[in-house]
Amino acid sequence: MLTPSAPSLNINRPAPSAFAPSKPFCGLSSHAGLIATEFTYRNDEEIYGKDEPAEYVYQVIRGAVRTYKLLSDGSRQIGAFHLSGDVFGLVSGTKHRLAAEAIIDTTVRLVRRRSLEQVAGTNVQVAHKLWTMTAGDLKHAEEMLLLSRKSAMERVANFLLEMDRRLAVAGMMALPMCRRDIGDYLGLTLETVSRALSQLNDEGVLGFSGARQIVLRNRQRLRNMDI
Amino acid sequence: MLTPSAPSLNINRPAPSAFAPSKPFCGLSSHAGLIATEFTYRNDEEIYGKDEPAEYVYQVIRGAVRTYKLLSDGSRQIGAFHLSGDVFGLVSGTKHRLAAEAIIDTTVRLVRRRSLEQVAGTNVQVAHKLWTMTAGDLKHAEEMLLLSRKSAMERVANFLLEMDRRLAVAGMMALPMCRRDIGDYLGLTLETVSRALSQLNDEGVLGFSGARQIVLRNRQRLRNMDI
DNA sequence: CGGGATGTTGACAAGCCTCAAGACCAGTGG
DNA sequence: CCACTGGTCTTGAGGCTTGTCAACATCCCG
Numbered sequence: 001m002l003t004p005s006a007p008s009l010n011i012n013r014p015a016p017s018a019f020a021p022s023k024p025f026c027g028l029s030s031h032a033g034l035i036a037t038e039f040t041y042r043n044d045e046e047i048y049g050k051d052e053p054a055e056y057v058y059q060v061i062r063g064a065v066r067t068y069k070l071l072s073d074g075s076r077q078i079g080a081f082h083l084s085g086d087v088f089g090l091v092s093g094t095k096h097r098l099a100a101e102a103i104i105d106t107t108v109r110l111v112r113r114r115s116l117e118q119v120a121g122t123n124v125q126v127a128h129k130l131w132t133m134t135a136g137d138l139k140h141a142e143e144m145l146l147l148s149r150k151s152a153m154e155r156v157a158n159f160l161l162e163m164d165r166r167l168a169v170a171g172m173m174a175l176p177m178c179r180r181d182i183g184d185y186l187g188l189t190l191e192t193v194s195r196a197l198s199q200l201n202d203e204g205v206l207g208f209s210g211a212r213q214i215v216l217r218n219r220q221r222l223r224n225m226d227i
Numbered sequence: 228m229l230t231p232s233a234p235s236l237n238i239n240r241p242a243p244s245a246f247a248p249s250k251p252f253c254g255l256s257s258h259a260g261l262i263a264t265e266f267t268y269r270n271d272e273e274i275y276g277k278d279e280p281a282e283y284v285y286q287v288i289r290g291a292v293r294t295y296k297l298l299s300d301g302s303r304q305i306g307a308f309h310l311s312g313d314v315f316g317l318v319s320g321t322k323h324r325l326a327a328e329a330i331i332d333t334t335v336r337l338v339r340r341r342s343l344e345q346v347a348g349t350n351v352q353v354a355h356k357l358w359t360m361t362a363g364d365l366k367h368a369e370e371m372l373l374l375s376r377k378s379a380m381e382r383v384a385n386f387l388l389e390m391d392r393r394l395a396v397a398g399m400m401a402l403p404m405c406r407r408d409i410g411d412y413l414g415l416t417l418e419t420v421s422r423a424l425s426q427l428n429d430e431g432v433l434g435f436s437g438a439r440q441i442v443l444r445n446r447q448r449l450r451n452m453d454i
Numbered sequence: 455c456g457g458g459a460t461g462t463t464g465a466c467a468a469g470c471c472t473c474a475a476g477a478c479c480a481g482t483g484g
Numbered sequence: 485c486c487a488c489t490g491g492t493c494t495t496g497a498g499g500c501t502t503g504t505c506a507a508c509a510t511c512c513c514g
Contacts, residue, residue, distance in 0.1 A: 079369065120351075124348050124351070124354065128354065131319050131354070131357055131361060138365040142306065142324065145371055146296070146304060149304060149375075149414050151501075151502095178461085187376050192501095211462090211511085415471090418473095421493060424493095425494070437479090438493060
């Protein structure tokens, strides 16, 4: 929860005292004079809490974010991992239904939700973009729902392919998240995730160079396990 | 699949030869001259198929609809049950990601997706309505994802409360769907659903008057099992 | 080098699925 | 009116996958 080295300004909640007005927000803020601000969070730092007013919409510039909710039984459900370029925190209501935390040191760009909706009120293209972004979240939720019916190995295989697609460089991926994060994302325990990864390693489907440095050696076999 | 008594015109795919232009589409078609047409399907009749072009958006007038996809292993995932008043078949893309079938004899009202999007292109309120409807679907998917982490009993309890809220009249609900449908919706087998219902009956939490006629006698206990 | 966090592996238990048999119910035809 | 039939639902027995608990290994960082 506390890493004493602070790479940048650190207030728990943004209230961002105007930082750097910057580049287009996923091709969004180019439309109108949306003010985008940058902000940096350290690992495990909260970006926003569940049920908080949704004041901003975010885009990851660098780093990784998890959105999650805590269940009554103490377990945690991770809704999504957001990596460089991803937009998160967009809701059509007024409150966040999931909390968001930086997994590692993360820089985000943010725009006020109100400004965005204001623009959407006059600009049809922006309004359409908001819709398709929410539809994208829906698609992801539906895919996770499908995954939830599958075996542990199928879920892990699917996860690996997703991460391979999203963050592999030179055929190798450096996972930002721990085994527990993966488990809470897939609806498995960290032990089951570890066992699945070990088995894939034993079978030569993947290779490790450190627990979070993974090379996929046989993507086709992973796809065959997959949806 | 085939019930020889046809209550109304029966073509497998709409291509609806203008039937009854009628009342507002969930407060939607009141905005512009959207033409709404009615159509009736018999039980187990397909309304649209997976990956079909999303030509229409539907509202249930009478009856019940299930949307679903078939998995590669032959199992079926039901995404949602749609009852009187519910809108379904709205996607932001061009294809349906789930198929839709009538569970019982069902009348729907439908409007062309193109017309709707056209109106949304000029009418900000309609555009906003499309967004919030998709956001509602997202919320439902997120709730199902949460449920998928819970025990069989918790899922069934949640299902009962949902159906009680949506279709109970005089404290009694007449489920339109069979045990297999419920199982495919909750990610359980029909046997597990049946066992959970029997247990709730034994505990006096609910009462049967026919397998699909259920009275909830202790909603609070169901809520305590629930999310 | 030491210590905490993270990851791996093993043994066991629990919950749910599978398979199977039988009960119930509605519709049909004799 | 009753037997028959197909579909739906219930109930039981056993097995499998995954969760739980525990021990140990590894890594990172001071």
